[in-house]
Amino acid sequence: MKESIETIKKKFNSELAAAYDLETLEKVRVRFLGKKGEITSLMKSLGQVTAEEKPLLGKELNQFKKSAEKMLEERKTELKSNTSLSLWEKERLDVTLPGKPFKIGRKHPLISVLKEMEEIFTCMGFQVVEGPDVEMDYYNFEALNIPQDHPARDMQDSFYITPDVLLRTHTSPVQIRTMEAQAPTLPVRVIAPGKVYRRDDDLTHSPMFHQVEGLVVDKGISMGDLKGTLLLFAREMFGSDREIRLRPSYFPFTEPSAEVDILCIICDGRGCRTCGDSGWMEILGSGMVHPKVLRISGYDPENVTGYAFGMGVERIAMLKYGIDDIRTFYNNDLRMLKQHQIS
Amino acid sequence: MKVPFNWLREYIDIYLTPEELAERLTMAGIEVAELKIFAPLSDKIVAGKIKNIFPHPEANNLQVVEVESGEGLVQVVCGAWNIKEGDLAPLALPGAYLPDGTEIKNAEIKRINSAGMLCSGIELGLDLAEEEPGILILDEGYTPGSSLKESNFIHEPVLELDLTPNRGDCLGLIGVAREVSALTGEGVKLPSSAVKESTREIEQLSSVEIAEPYLCPRYTARMLEGITIGFSPLQIQLKLLSAGLRPINNIVDVTNYIMWETGHPTHSFDYDCLQGGRIIVRRACAGEEMLTLDGVNRMLDPEMLVIADEKVPIGLAGVMGGEYTEITETTTRILLEAACFSPANIRRTARRLNLPSEASQRFEKGVDTESALFVQNRAVRLMQELAGGEICRGILDVYPFPPSKRKVELRSQRLKEYLGYCVTKEETKNILHGIGSEIDDSQVDNTFNGNKCTDKDSFSFAVEIPSYRPDLELEVDLIEEIARIKGYDKIPSTLPQGIMTSGRPSVEKRILARFRETLTACGLQEVINFSFLNPKLFDDLGLGNEDLRRDAVKIQNPLSEEQAVLRTTLLPSLLQVLQYNFNRQMHNVHIFEIGKVFLSALKGDKLPREKTNLALAVSGYMDEHHWQSPPQKIDFFYLKGILDTIMISLGIENCMWRGEEIPLLHPSRGATLVLNEKEIGFAGQLHPSLQEKYEFKQVIYLAELDLEYLINNISLLQSFKPLPKYPSVLRDLAFVVPEQVTAAEIFATLKKCGGELLEDLSLFDVYKGRQIPESCMSMAFALTFRHPERTLQDDEVDRLQKIMENELYEKYSAVLRQI
Numbered sequence A: 001m002k003e004s005i006e007t008i009k010k011k012f013n014s015e016l017a018a019a020y021d022l023e024t025l026e027k028v029r030v031r032f033l034g035k036k037g038e039i040t041s042l043m044k045s046l047g048q049v050t051a052e053e054k055p056l057l058g059k060e061l062n063q064f065k066k067s068a069e070k071m072l073e074e075r076k077t078e079l080k081s082n083t084s085l086s087l088w089e090k091e092r093l094d095v096t097l098p099g100k101p102f103k104i105g106r107k108h109p110l111i112s113v114l115k116e117m118e119e120i121f122t123c124m125g126f127q128v129v130e131g132p133d134v135e136m137d138y139y140n141f142e143a144l145n146i147p148q149d150h151p152a153r154d155m156q157d158s159f160y161i162t163p164d165v166l167l168r169t170h171t172s173p174v175q176i177r178t179m180e181a182q183a184p185t186l187p188v189r190v191i192a193p194g195k196v197y198r199r200d201d202d203l204t205h206s207p208m209f210h211q212v213e214g215l216v217v218d219k220g221i222s223m224g225d226l227k228g229t230l231l232l233f234a235r236e237m238f239g240s241d242r243e244i245r246l247r248p249s250y251f252p253f254t255e256p257s258a259e260v261d262i263l264c265i266i267c268d269g270r271g272c273r274t275c276g277d278s279g280w281m282e283i284l285g286s287g288m289v290h291p292k293v294l295r296i297s298g299y300d301p302e303n304v305t306g307y308a309f310g311m312g313v314e315r316i317a318m319l320k321y322g323i324d325d326i327r328t329f330y331n332n333d334l335r336m337l338k339q340h341q342i343s
Numbered sequence B: 001m002k003v004p005f006n007w008l009r010e011y012i013d014i015y016l017t018p019e020e021l022a023e024r025l026t027m028a029g030i031e032v033a034e035l036k037i038f039a040p041l042s043d044k045i046v047a048g049k050i051k052n053i054f055p056h057p058e059a060n061n062l063q064v065v066e067v068e069s070g071e072g073l074v075q076v077v078c079g080a081w082n083i084k085e086g087d088l089a090p091l092a093l094p095g096a097y098l099p100d101g102t103e104i105k106n107a108e109i110k111r112i113n114s115a116g117m118l119c120s121g122i123e124l125g126l127d128l129a130e131e132e133p134g135i136l137i138l139d140e141g142y143t144p145g146s147s148l149k150e151s152n153f154i155h156e157p158v159l160e161l162d163l164t165p166n167r168g169d170c171l172g173l174i175g176v177a178r179e180v181s182a183l184t185g186e187g188v189k190l191p192s193s194a195v196k197e198s199t200r201e202i203e204q205l206s207s208v209e210i211a212e213p214y215l216c217p218r219y220t221a222r223m224l225e226g227i228t229i230g231f232s233p234l235q236i237q238l239k240l241l242s243a244g245l246r247p248i249n250n251i252v253d254v255t256n257y258i259m260w261e262t263g264h265p266t267h268s269f270d271y272d273c274l275q276g277g278r279i280i281v282r283r284a285c286a287g288e289e290m291l292t293l294d295g296v297n298r299m300l301d302p303e304m305l306v307i308a309d310e311k312v313p314i315g316l317a318g319v320m321g322g323e324y325t326e327i328t329e330t331t332t333r334i335l336l337e338a339a340c341f342s343p344a345n346i347r348r349t350a351r352r353l354n355l356p357s358e359a360s361q362r363f364e365k366g367v368d369t370e371s372a373l374f375v376q377n378r379a380v381r382l383m384q385e386l387a388g389g390e391i392c393r394g395i396l397d398v399y400p401f402p403p404s405k406r407k408v409e410l411r412s413q414r415l416k417e418y419l420g421y422c423v424t425k426e427e428t429k430n431i432l433h434g435i436g437s438e439i440d441d442s443q444v445d446n447t448f449n450g451n452k453c454t455d456k457d458s459f460s461f462a463v464e465i466p467s468y469r470p471d472l473e474l475e476v477d478l479i480e481e482i483a484r485i486k487g488y489d490k491i492p493s494t495l496p497q498g499i500m501t502s503g504r505p506s507v508e509k510r511i512l513a514r515f516r517e518t519l520t521a522c523g524l525q526e527v528i529n530f531s532f533l534n535p536k537l538f539d540d541l542g543l544g545n546e547d548l549r550r551d552a553v554k555i556q557n558p559l560s561e562e563q564a565v566l567r568t569t570l571l572p573s574l575l576q577v578l579q580y581n582f583n584r585q586m587h588n589v590h591i592f593e594i595g596k597v598f599l600s601a602l603k604g605d606k607l608p609r610e611k612t613n614l615a616l617a618v619s620g621y622m623d624e625h626h627w628q629s630p631p632q633k634i635d636f637f638y639l640k641g642i643l644d645t646i647m648i649s650l651g652i653e654n655c656m657w658r659g660e661e662i663p664l665l666h667p668s669r670g671a672t673l674v675l676n677e678k679e680i681g682f683a684g685q686l687h688p689s690l691q692e693k694y695e696f697k698q699v700i701y702l703a704e705l706d707l708e709y710l711i712n713n714i715s716l717l718q719s720f721k722p723l724p725k726y727p728s729v730l731r732d733l734a735f736v737v738p739e740q741v742t743a744a745e746i747f748a749t750l751k752k753c754g755g756e757l758l759e760d761l762s763l764f765d766v767y768k769g770r771q772i773p774e775s776c777m778s779m780a781f782a783l784t785f786r787h788p789e790r791t792l793q794d795d796e797v798d799r800l801q802k803i804m805e806n807e808l809y810e811k812y813s814a815v816l817r818q819i
């Protein structure tokens, strides 16, 4: 019996060493450890040895079986990895070939800019409101302190539908509509984005363009609040170190009125072609809501004050993306629109 | 408004460079749009005194001139004949450059040396008025040898103001000087208006009558007799040139000069052409005509204010004079008008006749009625200086309702509330005085406390507004004056305080945002088109006469026929975008637009209805080209898939597609989209004849939805169902169905029969051909059955399947196909 174990051990070792592929290895396993394998048969014949020999031989046989199993397993892993390597080599890809293109659509750049502006103001607690594109002369002019024959009407050559209905020339009528609807409740804190229309068509003017109007009415609103709000906006929109400056100006529906400039985003104030060497770029008009406008909309100007501002979305987008022809936004040239990275 | 820097300095001392002044004015709200600084004249152009003139020995058309150059006599050859001994003229010495770049050199002209050149106005870049073109004769003020570069008015710096409509007062140099005074504290120096009158009374020669006192609040007239029309002296001409005005003759030049100085336009009539010698300010009569100074015969109407003599109109008030009383070379007596007119009326007339002039521009913004006499005296004084003659005694002055002094209250607490910071009483007073106001502070609570702003430092002023600032009407106007003179940079940056408000976007906004997200995720690019449309497109698109989209809102004054109406549908603009991009070799076009359409106002409404629509168009390939697999062409079901995805993103499951004939679309490849029995839009392939009309070489699929119903009926609230606990039973069933039966009908029947237990149903194959009878097709469905509370048994599913088979057979003669 003892000799048989030794013989099988030797035989197993030599056969294991000769098994160079997984198939031969499996045959070796079956020959020794299969149901009728040599080691299995030997274990079965243990019953025939003497009681004295049994524990010793049994132990040895068990150890041999275990080590055989282990060696087979090790050999198998070794062979497997060799085979896979050659197989995987055949599966090699040129990873520099182009990937599958996924089609991406984007928002129109003006919509992206509008969205960004809306986000900035809504986070400050401004509600977004809207008004009609076709407007009454009353809301577009009269209620905004621009009566018939007022020189300010020259600045805004309008498209008329009937003598007292026109395409709005600015988003300011939404100021009146909002206050009329809300008076006398305080505070009013809204922005009104939308399309506006003027009879102009050249490099820097489009007959249709977009504006965002802002309006805050409450007790104790000051020009300082206007300046602070716009500074915050400019920094969110154009970078955290952007400076702004207010210049006196004139709008019939605000008093005092101010044009707002930001430090040129091209040259940081050193002076360049884009800013006409001034170092500043005009981005919006603003001011304190005119007392006549407050009164006509249902608020008592002795008790409340307010500020308003209005800015051109195209202008902001042109500054932000370095576009110098406003018509770019309305050609809808896909080669242009697809360049637009933000959405 | 052009402000010549040195001319301005005649009215105020300025210790700033032109650049600094421009910056100060701009930051105070008087925007300097452009500061023009000219290249200085060459140093070598000096004033020369003509000593001797000899004929040229070799040429009859030339002269030899000896000129005192300051450094000795210089001999030059000259071709002009307007010079005489003793004249001063510009002399360009060798090495000088003329403004056009010509270099002056020593030359020999017909064997005579010429060491320089005597210059004409044109050669110095000056478009002067002169008898005949020739050498520019300088005023006596120049010393021989002094460089002309030092002359104040040749090419001086000019500030071009871009004034806001409320600041008509700065349309004159004195007004600008007042503004500078408010900023720098220097006093304004008014020029002399003292006149020496003759004994002849104006009232014996003329009279003025205002028939329309509301359109002409004041009319003044003065007269001069015995004047001589001629050219203005060089200094006056140079000043006018630097202001961009063309010198003409001494009388016209004075009216322009005075307008620039005071901002007040005046007009001179040839008195001897006035019938009856009288002035009547009235409305034009219907049918009246007048020849204006520009040589155009104009039809007048009663809306227009005219200046008339006893018989006919002689001037369009404030807009343009008439030719019939124009100043000519032979004029000796003139009547000078300095008047004020209603801004609104002048504006209307100037616009109606398309005649904007320097004068009408000023009257439109309102000129100071109180300054009329000063202006009148300044003008006749200067006219006498330039044209001689005698000033008649007295002024005709009709001023029916002189306004009383205007007072506006200014309270310290309002000032602080508006600006967000404190301005002391002293400073406020100084600024108000600086803009020419008088202050009545008798009501002041005089507990002033140093420079600090406290509750005690409150004040309330009654501020008397100067007549030349009609724009200052209310307390806020004064607050703006204080703020801008102090500088807007003094305003602090603060944020509004008070009750918190939510800025969350409305449901509509959020739904529109979801449309954009879904569509861009489906690979569609957003476009924006104008709200205008060419109404001709309705015919081109073949819309029926009854089609509501033809009922578009018309624009009265469109820029072109292309933009004559407001759009009632977004599709025509999308087709134009397709065309634009196809023409630029972009053939895969996947686009959408969300925008308003405009439908005619309902009866009784003034404003049209505005609705938000969504339109999309896809054409070309579904994907980009890739080396692995050829891209697939876009077809109807690609379009439908996009719309299905939109509906899924909004949680809508029951949108129906009703195949039918739709304008614009292929007659058998279009569908109306129906949601809860409401038509919400349509989708399909562009009609082949339209495709041909647009010369599109590829098929287009499009859709347009009216978002109103969707927006009002969608809930953005979502809930999640718990995951199933029991296993499902899957069945694949194929039915042979007659061709005319629609997929929707089979779906509906299967769902109805499956009831609650049919969890999911999908069509995975449609097949026609071998093994399928002619005019039939096979539709294969995958069905998922599940019971929520227990394991479903096969025989239960068998029973349901049997019901389905029976129902489909009875309704549509569809039979189960044995696979």
Ligand SMILES: [Zn+2]
Residues within 6 Å of the ligand: A264, A265, A266, A267, A268, A269, A270, A271, A272, A273, A274, A275, A276, A277, A279, A280
């Ligand atoms: Zn710059």
